[in-house]
Amino acid sequence: MDFEKVIDRNKTNSMKWDFVSDRYGSSDLWPMWVADMDFQAPQPVLDAMQEVLNHGIFGYHRRPKSLREATTAWLQKRFDWECDNDQLVFTPGVVPAISHLIQTFTNKDDGVIIQPPVYYPFYALINNNERKLLRNPLKETDNGFTVDLDDLEKKMQDGAKMLLLCSPHNPIGRVWSYEELDSIAKLCEKYSVFVVSDEIHADLVLEGKHIPFAKVAADRNVETITCMAPSKTFNLAALQLSYVVFEKKASQKAYEAHLQRQFVEIDNPFATVAAEAAYREGEAWLEKLLEYVRENVQYVKEYIESNIPEMKVIKPEGTYLVWVDMRNLNMESSKLQSWLREEGKLALSDGHIFGDEGAGFARINVACPRENVDEGLRRLKNAYDNI
Ligand SMILES: Cc1ncc(COP(=O)(O)O)c(C=O)c1O
Structure with a gap:
């Protein structure tokens, strides 16, 4: 249950990590898009799957x-x-x-x-x-x-x-x-x-x-x-x-x-x-996960509020996805999208893909170790500071 542990998902055919360039046109973007987690499944799950694997049929x-x-x-x-x-x-x-x-x-x-x-x-x-x-x-x-x-x-x-x-x-x-x-x-x-x-x-x-x-x-x-x-x-x-x-x-x-x-x-x-x-x-693991995600959400909210005042975090009551209001940057959808990719070097989910009402927003997946959240936030701040 070590949610702080960073596990390299590159070269595992992970959609989020290995297929970022297929979706975003560049492979050097920090992936916080697809709704999966950068955490291993609970140990009892791994053990049960290992048993099936050992059986081999x-x-x-x-x-x-x-x-x-x-x-x-x-x-x-x-x-x-x-x-x-x-x-x-x-x-x-x-x-x-x-x-x-x-x-x-x-x-x-x-x-x-x-x-x-x-x-x-x-x-x-x-x-x-x-x-x-x-x-x-x-x-x-x-x-x-x-x-x-x-x-x-x-x-x-x-x-x-x-x-x-x-x-x-x-x-x-x-x-x-x-x-x-x-x-x-x-x-x-x-x-x-x-x-x-x-x-x-x-x-x-x-x-x-x-x-x-x-x-x-x-x-x-x-x-x-x-x-x-x-x-x-x-x-x-x-x-x-x-x-x-x-x-x-x-x-x-x-x-x-x-x-x-x-x-x-x-x-x-x-x-x-x-x-x-x-x-x-898996229930005990889930409770720990929720604690960790809550902390990540709070961390993202506080970071953005103090470093990027023009953005507003819509604090989720559920999911590990954070909906961020970037409308005050006054960028058209396509401009915001290219800014996040080219200046931020970030692969977030662009708000407009969820419908016209999502224009000016981006969705950030925070189901990852804090170190990975930090890297994403650092990139976002860097892009903002350079506007
Ligand atoms: C609301 C919602 N429904 C369904 C899915 C995907 O479901 P599945 O992978 O079981 O097809 C997602 C994944 O992000 C989701 O957010």
């Missing part, structure tokens, strides 16, 4: 009941959410799962609402499936970002079929309150919109408490399909294991039939044992 594999049990026990313990083992359907990743959900439950040209600025693959998921993208931008208030309920209602009146909720919200870092979730649920009930809730960041709560939307919607007549995974929580993204939690059997059957038609079924043993070990034995 990697034939066809099925997810065992014990993985379901470990998962539902985790949901109960962390979110006080009681789910049956057979409410879960495992899928290779949350993004593919959402695509399959869109295909199963909506038709061509049906409206799907998103709340930008938001995790950018949501756009492609809707557009590539030829659904109608309905944008319900978050509202900026003196107290931070929240849902624009009036606009959400208008989008529902326009005939939306599905709301793709991001909870906690990436990149804003909001952990939605019960009141916010219930206001959304109320509208969904009124307009018969069903919700796909992407809760992949649910375990990464720094302030407050994550409430599964399905728990809120259970009191109303709103169907929710929840997407979750141990991948962000325990840094297992490459293992490609996620799951969907269904509230209605008929919907679950429709989804399973869809997956069978697509042959999205073969599982891998490393992901199974990693996820099970993480859920059974």
Whole structure:
């Protein structure tokens, strides 16, 4: 659990480190973009995977009941959410799962609402499936970002079929309150919109408490399909294991039939044992991780406030992603982007990729040792001092 330890990820085919030039056009940029962590997974996870490796046979594999049990026990313990083992359907990743959900439950040209600025693959998921993208931008208030309920209602009146909720919200870092979730649920009930809730960041709560939307919607007549995974929580993204939690059997059957038609079924043993070990034995590691991330977030906030007063840190309540408001620099999106790359030598996630509302912002991933955070901040300050 040494989060201070710097582990070289170069030459490991890491997307964040080795493929920075593919994305940013230069390899000398300091990578704080892709949402994975520069930390090793918890020891029990490594041990479980080592055991599979030592066995040395990697034939066809099925997810065992014990993985379901470990998962539902985790949901109960962390979110006080009681789910049956057979409410879960495992899928290779949350993004593919959402695509399959869109295909199963909506038709061509049906409206799907998103709340930008938001995790950018949501756009492609809707557009590539030829659904109608309905944008319900978050509202900026003196107290931070929240849902624009009036606009959400208008989008529902326009005939939306599905709301793709991001909870906690990436990149804003909001952990939605019960009141916010219930206001959304109320509208969904009124307009018969069903919700796909992407809760992949649910375990990464720094302030407050994550409430599964399905728990809120259970009191109303709103169907929710929840997407979750141990991948962000325990840094297992490459293992490609996620799951969907269904509230209605008929919907679950429709989804399973869809997956069978697509042959999205073969599982891998490393992901199974990693996820099970993480859920059974990873909680202490997670608590330490959250402490470390909280400190990094605070550090970034204080550093930027005292060294780069024209930037404002939107302190995340959840996720390890820090949304930084750079609008006071008065640079066009493309200028800000090239300034961060060319002057800052930084690979951050440019705000505009999350939607027009993200223009003038950048997202910084702080799930890394403090030394790495420092290097990023040093570069940012250097670019700022040279303006
Ligand atoms: C909101 C959100 N959903 C999904 C994903 C990716 O999920 P997966 O790797 O399981 O497809 C991310 C990764 O950053 C994310 O932030």
